[in-house]
Amino acid sequence: MTELERHSYDVLVIGAGGAGLRAAIAAHESGARTAVVCKSLLGKAHTVMAEGGIAAAMGNVWQDDNWKVHFRDTMRGGKMLNNWRMAQLHAQEAPARVWELEEWGALFDRTKDGLISQRDFGGHRYARLAHVGDRTGLEMIRTLQQRVVALGIDVYMECTITRLLTDGTGEEAHGARRGNIAGAFGYWRETGRFIAFEAPSVVLATGGIGKSFKVTSNSWEYSGDGHALAARAGATLLNMEFIQFHPTGMVWPPSVRGILVTESVRGDGGILKNKDGKRFMFDYIPDFFKADTADNEAEADRWYEDKKNNRRPPELLPRDEVARAINAEVKAGRGSPAGGAYLDIASRRSPEYIRKRLPSMYHQFKELADVDITKEPMEVGPTCHYIMGGVEVEPDTAAATVPGLYAAGEVAGGMHGSNRLGGNSLSDLIVFGKRAGDAAAEYAKSHTARIADDQLDVAAKEAVAPFEREGGENPYALHQELQNTMNTLVGIIRDADEMSAALEKLQELKARAKNLSVEGNRQFNPGWHLAIDLRNMLLCSEMVAKAALERKESRGGHTRNDYPKTDPEWGTKNIILSEKDGVVALVHKPLPVMPDDLKELFEEPK
Structure with missing residues (x-):
């Protein structure tokens, strides 16, 4: 026994x-x-x-x-x-x-x-x-x-x-x-x-x-x-x-690759860009979501400002859609240097707003990647997140x-x-x-x-x-x-x-x-x-x-x-x-x- x-x-x-x-x-x-x-x-x-x-x-x-x-x-x-x-x-x-x-x-x-x-x-x-x-x-x-x-x-x-x-x-x-x-x-x-x-x-x-x-x-x-x-x-x-691959995990430096970058960054106004500076998510809106999703930048920006319509920015599509879009941009040679995309909130919100609404993200990037997200974009890419x-x-x-x-x-x-x-x-x-x-x-x-x-x-x-x-x-x-x-x-x-x-x-x-x-x-x-x-x-x-x-x-x-x-x-x-x-x-x-x-x-x- x-x-x-x-x-x-x-x-x-x-x-x-x-x-x-x-x-x-x-x-x-x-x-x-x-x-x-x-x-x-x-x-x-x-x-x-x-x-x-x-x-x-x-x-x-x-x-x-x-x-x-x-x-x-x-x-x-x-x-x-x-x-x-x-x-x-x-x-x-x-x-x-x-x-x-x-x-x-x-x-x-x-x-x-x-x-x-x-x-x-x-x-x-x-x-x-x-x-x-x-x-x-x-x-x-x-x-x-x-x-x-x-x-x-x-x-x-x-x-x-x-x-x-x-x-x-x-x-x-x-x-x-x-x-x-x-x-x-x-x-x-x-x-x-x-x-x-x-x-x-x-x-x-x-x-x-x-x-x-x-x-x-x-x-x-x-x-x-x-x-x-x-x-x-x-x-x-x-x-x-x-398996859900969350669209935004850290991709640089390699020691922290995969650590989550919360969807709140996009929920509070962050946008995704490729290495050419293009806001690429408008190219990946599936027919299933077109009725609810803004199909141009001006309309998406109005949503962020007044939210009086139900048309949402494409960065807020479901996670599988966003992850596939980032993956497609990288495969097409338009990814960031570390093999991801740029997530930019610095150009959209004030430093005070970012530090108040996203304190963990601010400290995470500052301490782990020496990136100040109130001044520069983050490099992100898909990471295995959920089953x-x-x-x-x-x-x-x-x-x-x-x-x-x-x-x-x-x-x-x-x-x-x-x-x-x-x-x-x-x-x-x-x-x-x-x-x-x-x-x-x-x-x-x-x-x-x-x-x-x-x-x-x-x-x-x-x-x-x-x-x-x-x-x-x-x-x-x-x-x-x-x-x-x-x-x-x-x-x-x-x-x-x-x-x-x-x-x-x-x-x-x-x-x-x-x-x-x-x-x-x-x-x-x-x-x-x-x-x-x-x-x-x-x-x-x-x-x-x-x-x-x-x-x-x-x-x-x-x-x-x-x-x-x-x-x-x-x-x-x-x-x-x-x-x-x-x-x-x-x-x-x-x-x-x-x-x-x-x-x-x-x-x-x-």
């Missing part, structure tokens, strides 16, 4: 970002004994990097805004591949969740009338992002963290979960039997000691997969842990091909296909379709974080955790395997090869030959990963941590490449060079992925049908 530390709870939340903390609060307030586990320190989750704001149709700036307009914007931004029910719940409940944050002490910027200020963002018809300068995610985490601490919820920091545990009532897989969720197995990062949590309900709130890519805005924690944990426990995932695909969940409860398992936030799929609108991520976290916590607590009332002991031995043996090999593969070298493969062959523009080559390379890397070896002991050993994370990144990468090869069209964050158009047939189905004994399988599944009353929102007025 493996020696380990054991704890028992009703609800275990894995991840301490916005979704995880909101789920924990909801579960606790429903009467469940609740704990949160996170890889880093409380308050360090990647949510703090979300700068622009929380999308919620509160109507504080535009009285015409309402949940139906927000719902329509979200569906259109996702190219209609969203789960309509998730998009509906999100649009309806986001305002209440924002006001809740305000009640708990969040210090939002204000309108002249004292209401929560709301700013413009790409793809949103109205200004609807509640914000705190360009540090909104940080304020959200501060508020939720303070609430968690005040409620006395247990938090296990610097603790990595390596396997979900089941009660052993299901089918055989990975040396143990699948079944209902019974808890999780992990280790303390500092000491390497093992820890097990018994819990009939587990909420995954682990974020994304960005560390599989060479150029990414994501933090070190984003190694696809939740996606892989769910798949290995028997849950299905959907539409993993949809729209994820764990398949039931919309109202956030329940996965394994009993007792729930997922919220970026790890869950369906809400954003094929492309996420900026600002929808933070509202997604708190809307579905609460729903997941409520449902997990309710499930726990009628279920108990029964861990199959053989799983603990299997999990422990699996975790320490790299120490038992000598002269094997170096995890750092393998990770570098994985990142180069994904960035080069499964990046922003894809084709069949490259993705087939990527899948061959991934199979090779999977085989080599079975021979990973690390030196030293289990006390805070970064090489060991990476070796464990690599299993998750390799599985997620294979799912992304396999689904991307299967979807023979271009839609949202998925662009095929060999299938450049959107195919209506593909707009009616999802790609569902599963894993068993190391083999990834996929099937097609019809998209849930939207009710007629919601379909009417997309009909053109007669």
Whole structure:
């Protein structure tokens, strides 16, 4: 029997970002004994990097805004591949969740009338992002963290979960039997000691997969842990091909390449130019958005000045459109010296305005790139930012296909379709974080955790395997090869030959990963941590490449060079992925049908 530390709870939340903390609060307030586990320190989750704001149709700036307009914007931004029910719940409940944050002490910027200020963002018809300068995610985490601490919820920091545990009532897989969720197995990062949590309900709130890519805005924690944990426990995932490449990440200097440049820069008046000084976004307005988007510079400038019309500047098109436009300019030889484009706000706004509205961006460029954004433009380019695909969940409860398992936030799929609108991520976290916590607590009332002991031995043996090999593969070298493969062959523009080559390379890397070896002991050993994370990144990468090869069209964050158009047939189905004994399988599944009353929102007025 493996020696380990054991704890028992009703609800275990894995991840301490916005979704995880909101789920924990909801579960606790429903009467469940609740704990949160996170890889880093409380308050360090990647949510703090979300700068622009929380999308919620509160109507504080535009009285015409309402949940139906927000719902329509979200569906259109996702190219209609969203789960309509998730998009509906999100649009309806986001305002209440924002006001809740305000009640708990969040210090939002204000309108002249004292209401929560709301700013413009790409793809949103109205200004609807509640914000705190360009540090909104940080304020959200501060508020939720303070609430968690005040409620006395247990938090296990610097603790990595390596396997979900089941009660052993299901089918055989990975040396143990699948079944209902019974808890999780992990280790303390500092000491390497093992820890097990018994819990009939587990909420995954682990974020994304960005560390599989060479150029990414994501933090070190984003190694696809939740996606892989769910798949290995028997849950299905959907539409993993949809990766959002945020159009504006830093491209210079190389040491900070990929760090996010918030969309707020464009929302507050910034424009994109190529090396010739041309404002090129007017050349890339798709027919789908021409009715809402200014098609000349004078009209766009009037919008920035008075905002009395609904025609928006092309810099505020959805992120996938802007990213492809920048990529096209670079490929045509019109990019900036560092391989991006110029984002200029200095010529549009006063230094005082920039420093007040964009304090983080001002300091980020001043400290990291020696660029004063009040005087000169920034060099920016696409960076891997967000995965729209994820764990398949039931919309109202956030329940996965394994009993007792729930997922919220970026790890869950369906809400954003094929492309996420900026600002929808933070509202997604708190809307579905609460729903997941409520449902997990309710499930726990009628279920108990029964861990199959053989799983603990299997999990422990699996975790320490790299120490038992000598002269094997170096995890750092393998990770570098994985990142180069994904960035080069499964990046922003894809084709069949490259993705087939990527899948061959991934199979090779999977085989080599079975021979990973690390030196030293289990006390805070970064090489060991990476070796464990690599299993998750390799599985997620294979799912992304396999689904991307299967979807023979271009839609949202998925662009095929060999299938450049959107195919209506593909707009009616999802790609569902599963894993068993190391083999990834996929099937097609019809998209849930939207009710007629919601379909009417997309009909053109007669």
